[in-house]
Amino acid sequence: MTLYDTAVVGGGPAGLSAALHLAWQDREVLLIDRATGPLFYTLEKLYNVPGMPEATGVEIQKRLKAQARERGAEIVFGSVVSITGQAGDFLLAGAQGAKAQEWRARTVLLATGVARFHPTVDGDYTPCFAYAGKGNLYYCTDCEGPEIVGKDTVVIGAGPAEWAATLALGLTRYTPHVRVLVTGEDTAISPHRAEQLAERGIPVLQGEIKALVGERHDLKALELADGSRIAAEAFFVSSSARGRTDLATQLGVELAPGGELAKEWKIRRAPTPESLFSMASGIIYQQPIAPQPISASVIRAQLARGAPGRDAVREMMSPAVLRYIDQHHLYSDQAHQQDAT
Numbered sequence: 001m002t003l004y005d006t007a008v009v010g011g012g013p014a015g016l017s018a019a020l021h022l023a024w025q026d027r028e029v030l031l032i033d034r035a036t037g038p039l040f041y042t043l044e045k046l047y048n049v050p051g052m053p054e055a056t057g058v059e060i061q062k063r064l065k066a067q068a069r070e071r072g073a074e075i076v077f078g079s080v081v082s083i084t085g086q087a088g089d090f091l092l093a094g095a096q097g098a099k100a101q102e103w104r105a106r107t108v109l110l111a112t113g114v115a116r117f118h119p120t121v122d123g124d125y126t127p128c129f130a131y132a133g134k135g136n137l138y139y140c141t142d143c144e145g146p147e148i149v150g151k152d153t154v155v156i157g158a159g160p161a162e163w164a165a166t167l168a169l170g171l172t173r174y175t176p177h178v179r180v181l182v183t184g185e186d187t188a189i190s191p192h193r194a195e196q197l198a199e200r201g202i203p204v205l206q207g208e209i210k211a212l213v214g215e216r217h218d219l220k221a222l223e224l225a226d227g228s229r230i231a232a233e234a235f236f237v238s239s240s241a242r243g244r245t246d247l248a249t250q251l252g253v254e255l256a257p258g259g260e261l262a263k264e265w266k267i268r269r270a271p272t273p274e275s276l277f278s279m280a281s282g283i284i285y286q287q288p289i290a291p292q293p294i295s296a297s298v299i300r301a302q303l304a305r306g307a308p309g310r311d312a313v314r315e316m317m318s319p320a321v322l323r324y325i326d327q328h329h330l331y332s333d334q335a336h337q338q339d340a341t
């Protein structure tokens, strides 16, 4: 069995970029991917990917794959279910198509992306596939927010209602016509958020989705269990997403409390620079392989954001940086005040 220099698990933009760079550096690299990343299903044009204006997700995937292959990366369609061993000789086991398969590599790079949860329609999450990434059912505010400028938009709260409320408020940057539909069990919205929604005239509706009403790639309305219909020009999903960290966990990577980021970038059993693990960030071209030096001013800016900034600091910083924060009393009063409001 070939012993590759690196096995990359995951062939979205992060994994393909990593494979390209490794191949360019003359490493023998194998990329294993089961092709479930969002861009494989995104037929809409993306406008914010550098160097590829107006390419669809599918085209972006194709181009990244072709470039990595051209440089010598070997790419296979397969699924990895377990990784054992240690730096120098990892054994990856899974399936290539219908056939059980094993691969060996000196180092492993995980670029397995993020799993997103779709809203359920009469208990089934698959009806959303007909519209996600293809028409007017959106998931990613950063990527897709500009698509809804001025449009009558419904935020489908498939996770906690508080998140849906926050997303709706954020979308008012693009359109004043926003409503929230809370579908999940967690219907609580904090008084502070409720006040902000009221100030901006955002109504909050509640109900279970019974059917999606639309034509090819164009969602027109949500039919609710009580028979009513909510029509809109655009629909935005608010739901939870989680990093696919199962393989990292198997290898003993210690995760931060949020469960998504490696607490330290190094796997403890193999603290050599070559065996640094990367948890794909879910952001194209943002693919940290080694810890970045972080200045005090960056930490201060994060902490000034209040609770979210503090969580980010806790999850992303090394113990040494956290000690630095404590020693320099960087949890400012301003940060605490922002929490309280």
Ligand SMILES: Cc1cc2nc3c(=O)[nH]c(=O)nc-3n(C[C@H](O)[C@H](O)[C@H](O)COP(=O)(O)OP(=O)(O)OC[C@H]3O[C@@H](n4cnc5c(N)ncnc54)[C@H](O)[C@@H]3O)c2cc1C
Pocket: 009, 010, 011, 012, 013, 014, 015, 032, 033, 034, 035, 036, 037, 038, 039, 042, 045, 046, 047, 048, 049, 078, 079, 080, 081, 111, 112, 113, 114, 132, 133, 138, 139, 140, 143, 144, 244, 247, 280, 281, 282, 283, 284
């Ligand atoms: C609807 C939508 C629109 C978007 N639009 C934009 C946009 O306009 N611009 C932009 O920059 N970003 C956009 N994004 C975000 C972008 O798609 C993601 O940031 C990007 O795909 C993340 O890349 P990734 O490589 O980290 O993960 P992914 O693309 O999720 O790739 C991970 C890959 O790993 C594979 N995998 C996971 N586990 C295993 C395993 N055990 N074995 C084998 N393979 C495995 C998965 O099948 C998947 O193919 C959009 C996202 C969505 C959902």
